[in-house]
Amino acid sequence: MSGSMTTAPERGHWLAALALVCLLAGCGTKQVVVESEFPDPVMNPLPLTLGIWYDDDFANHEFFDEASGRAESSWLVNTGQAQVELWHTLLRGMFRDVVFMNGKPGPGQMNPLVDAVLLPTVDELQYAIPAHTNVKVYEIWMRYRFQLVTLGGEPIAEWTMPAYGKTPTAFMQSDEGAVRLAAIVALRDAGAHFATTFTRVPQVEAWLNSLPRAGGQTQVTP
Amino acid sequence: MTLRLLLLSAVLLPWLTGCVNATVDQMVFNSPTAGIGDASVVILGRRHASDYETEPGFIRCVGGHIEARDPSIRVIDELEFLNALYPWFEPRTAPLRPTDLEKLFEHRDVAEKFAALQTRYMIWIDGSTVRGDSAGSMTCGIGPGGAGCFGFGTWSDDASYEATIWDFTQRAEVGRISATASGQSYMPAVVLPIPIIAPVQGTACDSVGDQLLEFLSHTP
Numbered sequence: 001m002s003g004s005m006t007t008a009p010e011r012g013h014w015l016a017a018l019a020l021v022c023l024l025a026g027c028g029t030k031q032v033v034v035e036s037e038f039p040d041p042v043m044n045p046l047p048l049t050l051g052i053w054y055d056d057d058f059a060n061h062e063f064f065d066e067a068s069g070r071a072e073s074s075w076l077v078n079t080g081q082a083q084v085e086l087w088h089t090l091l092r093g094m095f096r097d098v099v100f101m102n103g104k105p106g107p108g109q110m111n112p113l114v115d116a117v118l119l120p121t122v123d124e125l126q127y128a129i130p131a132h133t134n135v136k137v138y139e140i141w142m143r144y145r146f147q148l149v150t151l152g153g154e155p156i157a158e159w160t161m162p163a164y165g166k167t168p169t170a171f172m173q174s175d176e177g178a179v180r181l182a183a184i185v186a187l188r189d190a191g192a193h194f195a196t197t198f199t200r201v202p203q204v205e206a207w208l209n210s211l212p213r214a215g216g217q218t219q220v221t222p
Numbered sequence: 223m224t225l226r227l228l229l230l231s232a233v234l235l236p237w238l239t240g241c242v243n244a245t246v247d248q249m250v251f252n253s254p255t256a257g258i259g260d261a262s263v264v265i266l267g268r269r270h271a272s273d274y275e276t277e278p279g280f281i282r283c284v285g286g287h288i289e290a291r292d293p294s295i296r297v298i299d300e301l302e303f304l305n306a307l308y309p310w311f312e313p314r315t316a317p318l319r320p321t322d323l324e325k326l327f328e329h330r331d332v333a334e335k336f337a338a339l340q341t342r343y344m345i346w347i348d349g350s351t352v353r354g355d356s357a358g359s360m361t362c363g364i365g366p367g368g369a370g371c372f373g374f375g376t377w378s379d380d381a382s383y384e385a386t387i388w389d390f391t392q393r394a395e396v397g398r399i400s401a402t403a404s405g406q407s408y409m410p411a412v413v414l415p416i417p418i419i420a421p422v423q424g425t426a427c428d429s430v431g432d433q434l435l436e437f438l439s440h441t442p
């Protein structure tokens with residue numbers, strides 16, 4: 001007889017095993033890798049050459065939330081690739097020139113000549129799904145910390161900035177898919193927030209005014 | 223016999239839908255004096271509320287409804303518009319009043335983009351469809367002999383949307399439409415669940431789309 005032939009009780013065992021696997025899979029770690037392309041910003045670029053330095057934690061940023069009970073799932077949300085994509089696209093549109101640094105700015109570090117170097121970090125990331133809140137939206141909240149420093153590593157400005165994204169529940173959409181969409185909305189919000197407030201950060205504004213060539217031509221905010 | 227029953231079910235099931243009640247209110251402040259000609263329309267969802275979000279699918283549905291019934295009206299896709307004018311129409315930065323557009327057009331690049339898109343009307347839609355009361359119970363089982371469900375479930379859906387029309391040339395709000403719809407869906411199950419779904423969101427989409435179409439297709 002062919003190996004593919006099974007009797008009814010054997011088929012029952014297989015179905016029971018399949019059901020068990022499905023149940024166990026439901027309680028495993030839900031992994032979300034956020035990938036997206038982001039649009040170029042529509043704005044007049046600041047007449048500056050900006051250096052960027054992403055540390056490893058930022059470029060490979062991921063968030064892990066361990067399940068608090070047996071009925072819940074752990075979550076692993078990887079935003080690193082999307083973070084780099086967003087900030088690369090946004091900053092290229094906001095500044096006349098953008099240059100990637102060879103190393104973290106500091107005394108003795110050889111880097112290309114730039115006006116200042118931006119060091120972004122993700123301080124915190126939180127998420128909420130309908131199972132947590134009873135509200136039919138998936139939410140992602142992030143807090144960024146930015147440092148603007150000289151080539152020698154001396155601080156020019158340091159500030160934090162929140163970003164928020166949400167997406168509604170939809171028919172046939174998985175939790176992972178919805179969290180991924182919410183993260184993309186949050187990243188777009190981060191870009192919008194940064195682009196419209198950068199020159200209004202008091203320390204940045206003071207620095208821009210101190211540059212002889214800025215001369216009031218650097219306003220990009222509405 | 224079984225095959226005939228299955229074929230009959232396949233033909234009849236798509237026609238089984240629940241009943242929907244819809245109400246539409248229209249309040250036009252400034253009727254257009256002519257059709258929109260070569261200009262385009264953009265339909266955007268408001269996403270400022272914390273506890274709900276206007277569904278992107280609903281925005282696509284309204285746009286599709288307008289374009290399907292009047293191919294002369296060019297409706298710009300929501301995401302295409304948001305990307306073309308990033309970051310100025312994100313939930314954090316989007317203008318809340320028509321007068322805010324003046325400030326936005328101070329940016330030369332933004333004004334040029336608008337001119338290229340030839341946008342005459344911007345339509346903001348705010349609202350959502352929510353699941354209301356539900357009742358009944360259903361049990362499904364799986365065993366060596368097969369699988370099946372038994373029981374009865376029923377639930378209600380309520381949709382409420384408001385569309386606000388901005389005219390770019392006048393920098394003013396020229397119309398407002400609101401639509402509500404509610405319906406009861408049923409799911410009896412004897413071995414096989416039979417969903418009898420009330421197309422609440424679809425009815426709200428048709429209601430808003432028809433009213434917008436009437437506004438946009440207006441000729442003197």
